[in-house]
Amino acid sequence: MSRPIALSCLLLATAIWGFAFIAQKTAMDVMGPLTFTGSRFLLGGLLVLPFALRENARQPEKLDRRQWALIGFLSLNFFMGALLQQLGLQFTTVTNSGFLTGLYVLFVPVILLVVFRQPPHKVIWVGMPLALIGLFLLNGARLDRLNTGDSLVIASAVFWALHVLLLGYLAIETRRPIFISAVSFLAAGVLGLSGALAFETPTLSALTAGWVEILYAGALSTAVGFTLQAIGQQHVPPANAAIILSAESLFAALGGALILGERLDALGYVGVAMIFAAVFLVELLPNLRRKPVTQPG
Numbered sequence: 001m002s003r004p005i006a007l008s009c010l011l012l013a014t015a016i017w018g019f020a021f022i023a024q025k026t027a028m029d030v031m032g033p034l035t036f037t038g039s040r041f042l043l044g045g046l047l048v049l050p051f052a053l054r055e056n057a058r059q060p061e062k063l064d065r066r067q068w069a070l071i072g073f074l075s076l077n078f079f080m081g082a083l084l085q086q087l088g089l090q091f092t093t094v095t096n097s098g099f100l101t102g103l104y105v106l107f108v109p110v111i112l113l114v115v116f117r118q119p120p121h122k123v124i125w126v127g128m129p130l131a132l133i134g135l136f137l138l139n140g141a142r143l144d145r146l147n148t149g150d151s152l153v154i155a156s157a158v159f160w161a162l163h164v165l166l167l168g169y170l171a172i173e174t175r176r177p178i179f180i181s182a183v184s185f186l187a188a189g190v191l192g193l194s195g196a197l198a199f200e201t202p203t204l205s206a207l208t209a210g211w212v213e214i215l216y217a218g219a220l221s222t223a224v225g226f227t228l229q230a231i232g233q234q235h236v237p238p239a240n241a242a243i244i245l246s247a248e249s250l251f252a253a254l255g256g257a258l259i260l261g262e263r264l265d266a267l268g269y270v271g272v273a274m275i276f277a278a279v280f281l282v283e284l285l286p287n288l289r290r291k292p293v294t295q296p297g
Helices: 003-027 033-058 065-088 096-099 104-114 124-138 148-174 177-199 204-209 211-232 237-245 248-259 267-290
Strands: none
Touching: 003 211, 003 237, 003 248, 033 065, 033 177, 033 211, 033 267, 065 096, 065 148, 096 148, 096 204, 096 267, 104 124, 104 237, 124 267, 148 177, 148 211, 148 237, 148 267, 177 211, 204 211, 211 237, 237 248, 237 267, 248 267
C-alpha cells in the first residue's frame, strides 16, 4: 500500500470518528456507558470477524505467545480508552472532550521518546504543538471549568496513545491489521457487557431506543473506522499517525454544524487551518527533505 492511500485510510477513519461523538453523547440518554461500549464493540467485532479469520488463515506463520500477549495488552488499552472517554462524556461537554481526547497527539511522541527511546522525526516537535493549538482554537479557545469528566477523558488519551503505538507495531510485525482489530473489538465488547451486567441494568428497551447510535458506533466507527486505522498505521509512523488522527475534531465540528446547527467562529477556522497545516507538515516535509534515490546506470 502506498503512503498516500494509507494517509487516506487514516483521514477517512477520523471523519467517521468525528461524527461518532454525537452518537456517543446521545446514547447516554437511554443507556449506561458500559452497555453502550460493550454493544458497539461486540457488533463491530462480529462484523469484522469473517474478514479477520480470512486474513489470519492467509499468513504462513502462527502468532506466538509474545504477540498474543501484546494483542491482549492492546485490547485492554483499547477498552480502557473507550470506556474512560465514554464515562467522561457523562460529566463534561463535547467541546472539552474533543480537545482533551486530542492530547494523545502529545502523549504518543513523549512515550516513544521516554519509554521506547525512539525519538520521532524532528518535524513532529513542530507539528505536535501546532495540532494542539489548533485543537484548542477549534474548540473555542476556552475550556469550561475542569471537572471529573475532564480528568477521565485526559486519562483516556493516555490509553489511546498506547493503543496507537501498539497497533502500529503489531500491524507491521504480524501483517494482520484486521485480525488484531477484530480481537480487540470482541475483547472490549465482552468486557463492556460483563461490566454492564455487574454494574448497570441493561434492558432491551434501552438497546432498542439507542439502536441508531449503536449501529453507527458499531458498524461505522468501530468496524470501519478502527480497521482503517489499523490498515493505515502499517505505513505511517505512530507519531505522524497521531497528528493525522487529530483531524477527528475537524469532522466533529462539521457534524455539529450539519446535525446540531453549530457554527465555528473566526478562531475556530484558524484552528482548522492549523490542524491541516500540522497534517501536511508531518507528511510532506520529511519527503521533501529526503534525498532522491539514484538509479543504477
